Amino acid sequence: MTEWHKDYEMLALGINRLGGGVLIYRGSVRADTPSTAGELAEQADRLLESAPSPYLAAQVRAMRAVARRLDGERLPLAEYARECLGLEPRWLPESVFEEAHAELDAALPRTSGSLADRLQAWQAAHTLQPIERLPDLVARAVAETRARTGAIIPLPDEVVECRLVEGVPFHAAGDYEGGLKSTIHINKAIPFNLADLLYVVAHEGHPRHIVESLFKEDLRVRFMPSPPFVLSEGLGLLAEEILFPGDEAQVWLNRHIFPEFGIRPDGSDFAAIHHAKNVLWGVWGNAAFLADEGAGDVELAGYLMRWALYSEEEAALALGGILSPSPMRPYIFGYFHGWDLLRPWVTGPDRVRRLLTEQLLPADVAMPAASQTSGGVKAVSGPCPTAPQTSRAVKRR
DSSP states (O other): OOHHHHHHHHHHHHHHHTTOSEEEEOOOOOOOSOOOHHHHHHHHHHHHTTOSSHHHHHHHHHHHHHHHHHTTOOOOHHHHHHHHHSSOOOOOOHHHHHHHHHHHHHHSOOOSSOHHHHHHHHHHHTBOSSGGGHHHHHHHHHHHHHHHHHTTSOOOOOEEEEEEEOSOSOSEEEEEEETTEEEEEEETTSOOBGGGHHHHHHHHTSSSHHHHHHHTTTOSEEEESSHHHHHHHHHHHHHHHHHSTTTHHHHHHHHHTGGGGTOOOOSOOHHHHHHHHHHHHHHHHHHHHHHHTTOOHHHHHHHHHHHSOOOHHHHHHHHHHHSOOSTTGGGHHHHHHHHHHHTTTOOSHHHHHHHHHSOOOHHHHOOOGGGSOSSSSSSSOOOOOOOOOOSOEEEEO
């Protein structure tokens, strides 16, 4: 290991020790001497002068932004997010969300009530009860998503378990533990929509979180929030439609899962609903901008209920991530902006393989502005992405 790489690992461990971000660490260096946030920011400055690759420079730049924030610096949210994520998050016009609402209106069953009422009713009609049956269903979905991912990139044999957890700040999370063992964690306190089964498992497992971690196991340091995770979350939101184009996910669920629970086809279009939900992740970013400008809880909750179609309870949960003082706050932008960035770029299996195996940054996949859509509903068709994780964590392999 070079001296630069040793100092780089010490920087990541030092920031993690102070509660800055989330660190996936597979190295052996120990940060035995505590450092202040200011000292870590200065260390990042020195490392940037001789970073051996753009990828490592981007990671160090993100760590420097977090260290400076821990040291008391308070940049405008957009500027801080740019330093962390390597892209400029933007305010999305509400017309983007109106288009997503129109898509939902056409995709949901024709029942009475507002659009939010209809979405809540559709989710309730597909809610799994009891939740304790979920690990078996996840295992079946893992087998199917692994088979389809294997057609894109060969996979080694591995053991993938599902664990129901509680008291965690996410809906679902995929964790590659090393040694070809992985776990998909599901928050049992949140109702699970069976229509989202493949959407969640493809995002957290195959081809996204678990597979990416498997093929990037040689990366000793993976720091969040940072530019690579913008692409990672973008791939997560694309994962289901990559494996199950068109209505294939809905067909599979109707054949293999729903009959056991007495769920009958209701005329809804799962791919369109999931596509619209991906667009509505942009509401979180707008709410974060409003919070940064001083909007209060009532205004923010109203915005989330109006545009993300959340219930009062869902809006209250979302506010925890949006208002969090954690340095992880910019991670919110990675979902919509990563998805929007990758949609025109992921044109076939070769590029999926590149995302899973190469050290790419948002700048590596950026398309000319003229080739991108204006906000989000018209490109590819068709939770559950994990909610932004704000707690400190370090995983040693």
